[in-house]
Structure formats: C-alpha cells, structure tokens
Amino acid sequence: MVAPDVGQGLIAIGAGLAIGLTGLGTGIAEKSIGAAAVGATAENPSFFSRGLIMTVIPETIVIFGIAIAFLILGS
Amino acid sequence: MLKPVEMRKVMIIGPTARLGDTVEELHRLNVLHFTDTGFESGGIFREGRPMERASDYSFKLLKIRAAKQIIGQRRENGGKRYAEQEIDSGMDSVMNAVEGILDVYKQKESLAERIRQLEEKRAEIEPLAAFPVALENYSGLSSVDAFVGTVKAPVEEEIGRVTSRFEMFKSGDGKFVALFADRKYSGEIRALLSTFDFKEFKVPRLTGRATERISELSAQIEELMRQISDLDSRLEDISAKNSGLLNAAEEVVSADVSKAEAPLRFSVTEREFVATGWVPAESLDTLNSRISSATSGKVYVTVQEATAVKTSAGGTNEKEEDDSPPVKLRNPSPSRPYELLVRLFSLPGYGEYDPTIVVAVTFAIFVGLMINDLGYGILMVILGYILVLYFRESKDMRQLAYILMTSGAAGAVFGVFVFGLAFGIPITARPLLDPANFHVAEGLVLLCITIGLLHMGLGYVFRLTEGLGRREYRQAAASAGWLMLLTGFVTAIAGIGKGNIPIGSAIWNYLFFWASGPTITVSSLAVPEYSIVLVAGGLSVLIFTEGAFALLESVSLLANVISYARLAAIAIAGAALAGAINTMLMPGSFFANPFRYTAVIFTLILAQIFIFIMLTLSASIQALRLNYIEFFIKFFKGGGRAYKPFGMSRKYTMER
Numbered sequence: 161m162v163a164p165d166v167g168q169g170l171i172a173i174g175a176g177l178a179i180g181l182t183g184l185g186t187g188i189a190e191k192s193i194g195a196a197a198v199g200a201t202a203e204n205p206s207f208f209s210r211g212l213i214m215t216v217i218p219e220t221i222v223i224f225g226i227a228i229a230f231l232i233l234g235s
Numbered sequence: 236m237l238k239p240v241e242m243r244k245v246m247i248i249g250p251t252a253r254l255g256d257t258v259e260e261l262h263r264l265n266v267l268h269f270t271d272t273g274f275e276s277g278g279i280f281r282e283g284r285p286m287e288r289a290s291d292y293s294f295k296l297l298k299i300r301a302a303k304q305i306i307g308q309r310r311e312n313g314g315k316r317y318a319e320q321e322i323d324s325g326m327d328s329v330m331n332a333v334e335g336i337l338d339v340y341k342q343k344e345s346l347a348e349r350i351r352q353l354e355e356k357r358a359e360i361e362p363l364a365a366f367p368v369a370l371e372n373y374s375g376l377s378s379v380d381a382f383v384g385t386v387k388a389p390v391e392e393e394i395g396r397v398t399s400r401f402e403m404f405k406s407g408d409g410k411f412v413a414l415f416a417d418r419k420y421s422g423e424i425r426a427l428l429s430t431f432d433f434k435e436f437k438v439p440r441l442t443g444r445a446t447e448r449i450s451e452l453s454a455q456i457e458e459l460m461r462q463i464s465d466l467d468s469r470l471e472d473i474s475a476k477n478s479g480l481l482n483a484a485e486e487v488v489s490a491d492v493s494k495a496e497a498p499l500r501f502s503v504t505e506r507e508f509v510a511t512g513w514v515p516a517e518s519l520d521t522l523n524s525r526i527s528s529a530t531s532g533k534v535y536v537t538v539q540e541a542t543a544v545k546t547s548a549g550g551t552n553e554k555e556e557d558d559s560p561p562v563k564l565r566n567p568s569p570s571r572p573y574e575l576l577v578r579l580f581s582l583p584g585y586g587e588y589d590p591t592i593v594v595a596v597t598f599a600i601f602v603g604l605m606i607n608d609l610g611y612g613i614l615m616v617i618l619g620y621i622l623v624l625y626f627r628e629s630k631d632m633r634q635l636a637y638i639l640m641t642s643g644a645a646g647a648v649f650g651v652f653v654f655g656l657a658f659g660i661p662i663t664a665r666p667l668l669d670p671a672n673f674h675v676a677e678g679l680v681l682l683c684i685t686i687g688l689l690h691m692g693l694g695y696v697f698r699l700t701e702g703l704g705r706r707e708y709r710q711a712a713a714s715a716g717w718l719m720l721l722t723g724f725v726t727a728i729a730g731i732g733k734g735n736i737p738i739g740s741a742i743w744n745y746l747f748f749w750a751s752g753p754t755i756t757v758s759s760l761a762v763p764e765y766s767i768v769l770v771a772g773g774l775s776v777l778i779f780t781e782g783a784f785a786l787l788e789s790v791s792l793l794a795n796v797i798s799y800a801r802l803a804a805i806a807i808a809g810a811a812l813a814g815a816i817n818t819m820l821m822p823g824s825f826f827a828n829p830f831r832y833t834a835v836i837f838t839l840i841l842a843q844i845f846i847f848i849m850l851t852l853s854a855s856i857q858a859l860r861l862n863y864i865e866f867f868i869k870f871f872k873g874g875g876r877a878y879k880p881f882g883m884s885r886k887y888t889m890e891r
Contacts, residue, residue, distance in 0.1 A: 208579075209579040209580055209863075210580075212856070212859070212860075213580075213860065213863045213864060216856060216857075216860045216864075217864065219801070219857075219860070220794055220797075220798050223797055223798055223800050223801050223804065224794075224797060226680075226800055226801075226804050227680075227797050227800055230676075230677055230680060230800075233673065234677055234735070234736075
C-alpha cells in the first residue's frame with residue numbers, strides 16, 4: 161500500500177474549507193438581502209434589477225474563497 | 236452610438252386657427268416630445284382645450300376596446316394593413332360590428348342570468364323529488380297541515396305517540412321529512428318537532444309532481460344553453476370577419492383621441508398657441524419644413540438656446556428633471572435588443588455614455604465563456620426561438636429572446652473551440668483548454684482577470700473622457716489614477732502567474748509585454764517592478780484628487796478584479812457537474828437490462844435539463860452582475876427620462 165501523502169491531503173482539505181466556508185458566508189449574507197429584495201420587488205416591481213444586484217453583491221466572498229483555493233492548490 | 240441621440244429644444248408658435256393642422260402634422264411626424272411650456276395660466280395664456288370631438292372619439296375607443304376584449308385577441312392580421320381612409324370611410328360599418336358584438340354579449344349575459352334563476356328554482360324543489368306528493372298539496376289541504384324540513388334524528392315513532400292520523404315521507408337517511416297530519420294536532424307536533432331541531436323547508440307554490448317540474452326546468456335550461464352556444468358561434472363569426480378591422484380601427488381611433496386631446500399640452504391665447512418640446516437634432520429640418528408646408532408658413536418652429544441643454548445624469552430634483560432633454564438610445568441593430576439590459580438598470584442620462592454596445596459584446600462573451608458547451612448553447616438558442624414564437628407581441632420578450640439566442644450561440648462557439656464539450660461529453664480529442672486540468676483552470680482564472688482589466692478599464696476611460704469633455708479635470712485625473720491602479724493590480728497578478736500557469740505566458744507576451752523588466756520579490760512572489768510603480772503612482776494620484784479615503788477604496792477595486800474569476804469558476808463548475816453526471820450514469824453495464832436502460836436515460840435527461848437551467852440562470856445573472864456592478868459603477872449614473880414623441884408607430888394601418 162502506498163503511504164498517503166498527508167501534506168497533500170491537508171492542502172486539499174484547506175482548499176475545500178476555503179470554498180465551503182466562504183460559500184456558507186455568502187449564503188448567510190444573501191439570505192437577508194434576498195428576503196428584503198423580494199419584499200421590495202413585491203411592492204414595486206421596478207425594484208427587481210436593483211434587488212437582484214444587491215442580492216448578488218456578497219457573491220464576491222465566495223470568489224475570494226475560490227481565489228484562495230487556487231493559491232493553496234497551486235503553491 | 237455611444238451617446239444618446241442629440242436633442243434640441245423647440246418652441247412652436249402659430250395662430251390658433253392653425254392648431255388643428257399643426258397637431259395633425261406633429262402626430263404624423265412622431266418626433267416631438269412635449270414639455271410644459273412654462274407659461275402660467277391665468278395671464279394671457281391658458282391651457283388649450285381638447286377638441287370637441289375628443290369625447291366622441293374616447294367613447295368610440297371605449298366601445299371598440301370592449302368589443303376586442305369580448306372577442307379576445309385570437310387572430311393576427313396576417314400582415315394585412317388597412318389604409319386609414321378605408322377605416323375612416325368604413326367607420327360606420329366598424330361601429331355596427333362593434334355594436335353587434337356588444338349586443339350579442341348583452342344577450343348572452345341576460346341568458347346566463349335567466350339560467351341562473353332557473354337553476355336556483357330547480358335546486359329549491361329538488362329535495363322534494365323523492366316524495367310522491369303533488370306540489371300543490373303541501374299547502375292547499377284544508378284539514379291537514381304539512382311539515383317539510385330537516386330533523387336531527389328519526390322522529391316517526393314519537394309522532395305516532397301523539398296521533399295515528401298522519402302520513403310521513405322521508406329521505407334515505409331519514410333526516411329530511413315531509414309530514415302530513417291532522418290539523419287538530421298541529422300545535423303538539425310543532426312542539427315535538429322543535430325538540431328535534433326541526434328546520435322548515437320552504438316549498439315553492441307550484442303544482443304537479445316535483446319530478447315533472449324538475450324535468451321541465453332542466454329542459455328550459457338546456458334550451459337556453461343552446462341559445463348561448465348559438466350566440467357564441469355568432470360571435471365567432473363576427474370576430475372572424477372583423478378582428479383585423481377592429482385592430483385597425485382601434486389604432487385609428489386612438490390616434491384620433493390623442494390628436495383631439497393634444498391641445499391640452501399647448502398654451503393658448505385668444506389668437507395664438509405656443510408649444511415647447513424636444514426634437515432629435517437630425518429631425519429638426521424635417522419638422523421645420525413639414526410644419527411650415529402643412530400650415531402654409533403660418534406656424535413657426537424656433538430652436539431655443541442650446542446652452543440650456545445640460546446633462547441630466549443623476550438628476551433627482553423634479554424641476555431640474557423636467558428641464559433635462561429626454562433620452563433616446565440609438566444603437567446598431569445587432570446590439571439594440573441589449574438596450575433592455577441597460578434599461579433594466581436605468582436609462583442613461585442625457586449626455587452620458589450609452590453602454591449598450593459594450594454590454595452587448597461583454598454579455599455574450601461572458602455567458603459564452605461560462606456556458607462553454609455546444610449542447611447547452613444550442614438549447615439556449617432553441618429556448619430563445621420558442622420565446623420568440625410565443626411572445627410575438629411583447630417587445631421586451633422578443634429582446635430577451637434575442638439576448639438568449641446570441642449568448643447561447645456564443646456558448647456553442649466557445650464549446651466547440653475552447654472546452655470541446657457537448658452536454659459535458661468531450662467532442663474534440665485535444666481541446667484548446669481542458670476544464671479537468673487544474674493548471675488550465677488556473678490559466679482560465681488569469682484570462683478572466685485580464686478580461687476584467689479590459690472591461691473595467693473601458694469604464695474608467697468613459698469616465699475620463701466625460702471628465703475631459705466637461706472640463707472637470709479633477710475627475711479626469713482621478714479616473715486616470717484608478718486606471719493606473721487597475722493596470723498595476725492586473726499586471727502584478729499576471730506577472731506572478733506567467734511562469735507557472737499554462738496560458739499565463741501567452742497572456743503576458745501578447746498583452747503585458749511592455750511591463751517586462753526587473754522584478755521585486757514580495758514574500759517569495761516575483762512582482763514586476765512596473766506593476767509596483769503603477770500601483771504607487773495610481774494611489775498617489777488618487778490621494779491628491781480624491782483624498783486619503785481612496786486608499787480604502789483601492790481595496791474594493793482589487794475585489795472587483797478578483798470578482799472576474801467567477802467567469803472561470805462557473806465555466807469549470809458547469810463542465811465538472813455535467814462530466815460527473817455523465818460518468819455516473821453512463822457506464823456500459825447499465826445498458827444490459829432494458830428496464831435499467833430506460834431508467835438511466837430518463838434520469839440522464841432530467842439531470843441534463845437541471846444542469847442546463849442552473850447554468851443558464853447563473854451564467855446570465857453573473858454576466859449581468861459583472862456589467863452592473865463592476866462596470867457601470869465606474870462611470871454610469873443613469874436616471875434619464877425616456878423620449879416619448881407625440882404620435883404613434885402603426886401596426887395595422889397606413890397613413891392617410
């Protein structure tokens with residue numbers, strides 16, 4: 161049996177955590193913005209595009225996660 | 236092309252006797268956007284009065300629309316256009332058809348009401364159908380009283396104790412009863428029944444057996460139903476003959492209404508009228524000559540001070556907004572449907588850049604890059620085509636469909652030449668970029684960030700030229716500073732990545748070769764000196780122009796840059812998801828058993844549809860977001876007023 165490379169495994173776990181946890185963070189942030197945006201759109205449909213934009217703003221967080229994951233995996 | 240159409244403010248002045256001709260000609264020209272003349276009424280000026288015919292026209296329009304509502308908009312005109320004279324001279328026959336439709340509708344309504352009454356009546360005697368008693372006997376007997384109604388429990392036995400002189404009929408469950416008893420015992424029986432929660436049932440004053448009456452009523456109802464369906468086919472007949480004509484008539488009459496009401500937008504005195512409004516600069520000559528020839532030179536069009544024309548960007552003050560020129564976008568036809576995406580955010584202000592072309596190009600490229608699959612791309616095109624077929628009438632939907640089709644086509648092209656995938660299945664032996672290879676993914680991220688530099692850089696260039704155009708040099712310098720900072724960030728990332736990322740060196744050699752030179756090692760990363768110079772230079776320009784707060788904002792610019800990595804992330808995620816589904820569901824062994832075979836095919840199709848929907852949705856939202864947030868924020872203010880010229884575009888009729 162080939163001895164598993166513990167270091168490489170840890171790197172993979174780190175990259176996974178970077179994406180997974182930032183994904184969670186994004187989800188939590190988008191949850192409340194999304195709820196408010198849906199409410200606002202229900203009252204005034206012309207708010208739709210602005211609501212959509214505001215809802216996706218926290219997505220940058222998970223993009224950061226991806227960037228970090230790439231840095232970890234690439235190093 | 237990059238800016239909204241140039242507008243001129245005009246004032247139209249003439250004798251009141253020529254008001255009608257002027258309105259007629261303006262409506263035909265369809266170029267003048269009316270504004271408030273600004274003359275206080277109460278002085279010599281007052282608001283113009285609608286022409287006398289206005290209420291007559293409005294009434295006609297109301298009837299035509301009601302008739303159209305009744306027959307429903309089922310028929311296209313088949314491209315047939317009526318001459319306006321044809322409608323005008325045939326208006327009597329149109330109105331006859333309209334009255335006919337309204338009349339049939341009223342008849343239908345009254346028949347329906349009659350049916351409702353008969354049904355009510357039938358429901359009243361239906362419970363009595365089970366009893367073999369003529370209806371007149373429930374009330375007409377001299378020595379016998381009838382008790383008809385519901386009781387909570389069988390009551391026959393108790394009645395028997397009061398008297399034996401009774402006859403009783405009851406429904407299957409014994410709760411609905413018809414009791415006939417000697418009048419002498421009425422009082423006692425009533426008291427007894429009340430302990431059984433007796434609720435009296437009102438028997439209608441009719442004669443004969445209930446069943447006979449019911450079948451009579453049913454026959455009547457049936458007859459009325461038949462009459463209604465006769466009317467329906469008559470309606471169908473009228474609408475088949477006239478629906479095209481009705482559409483055309485509605486168009487003509489609504490034009491008449493708006494012409495008849497137009498004087499409300501004029502200021503008039505005893506003898507003269509004045510109107511002000513905006514006209515596209517290129518239509519000014521036409522307006523001038525056509526008005527003059529239509530009124531034999533009695534009405535003048537004068538252009539007002541051009542200095543009054545300011546940019547309307549960001550105007551929130553209502554009064555200011557009313558003064559600003561209206562905005563009419565003009566784009567070459569391939570990118571025109573993308574105006575929808577810009578309008579969804581906000582109409583550009585007058586004098587601002589119209590980003591439609593940039594949005595069109597980048598949206599298609601972004602979505603194409605993220606879809607990156609021949610199969611899904613073709614599906615998007617088909618979806619767009621279906622939308623076109625189903626929503627011929629709605630302009631917004633047609634534009635949306637066009638956007639879907641163009642970006643789907645881009646996705647298909649990318650799918651063939653970049654990832655080499657169709658529904659996640661490799662179609663080329665050696666794709667340009669293999670999404671399964673980690674280093675390729677890194678290269679893709681770098682490529683996307685470079686795209687971000689071009690995209691956001693363009694935004695800063697727009698703001699820079701806008702600043703120069705308005706002689707706001709501080710704004711121009713700040714934009715230049717941001718541009719330096721942005722270039723510094725991206726060259727730094729590209730410089731670090733060029734050595735160990737596959738397409739990194741290609742990107743560097745084609746785009747950033749000018750920045751080659753000595754590097755400085757920052758925590759084991761080799762950063763090109765040029766990048767550091769650019770970042771430092773940009774930051775110092777920003778501190779001078781925008782203050783120290785810009786240092787904080789520079790971090791959000793870095794976040795914007797990294798934000799473009801989402802293009803790569805979604806492209807790879809989509810390809811990986813499709814690949815995973817295919818690998819799981821397509822091993823050969825499944826195909827041995829016919830039951831498994833069908834189940835696997837079914838699941839595979841469902842999963843592919845799911846991936847297609849997810850991918851299309853997130854690709855378009857992200858492409859939109861990169862434009863709205865990363866790009867627009869750099870220069871775009873919006874808040875323009877839409878240009879709404881007085882007149883109409885005709886669909887069913889031709890001009891007089």
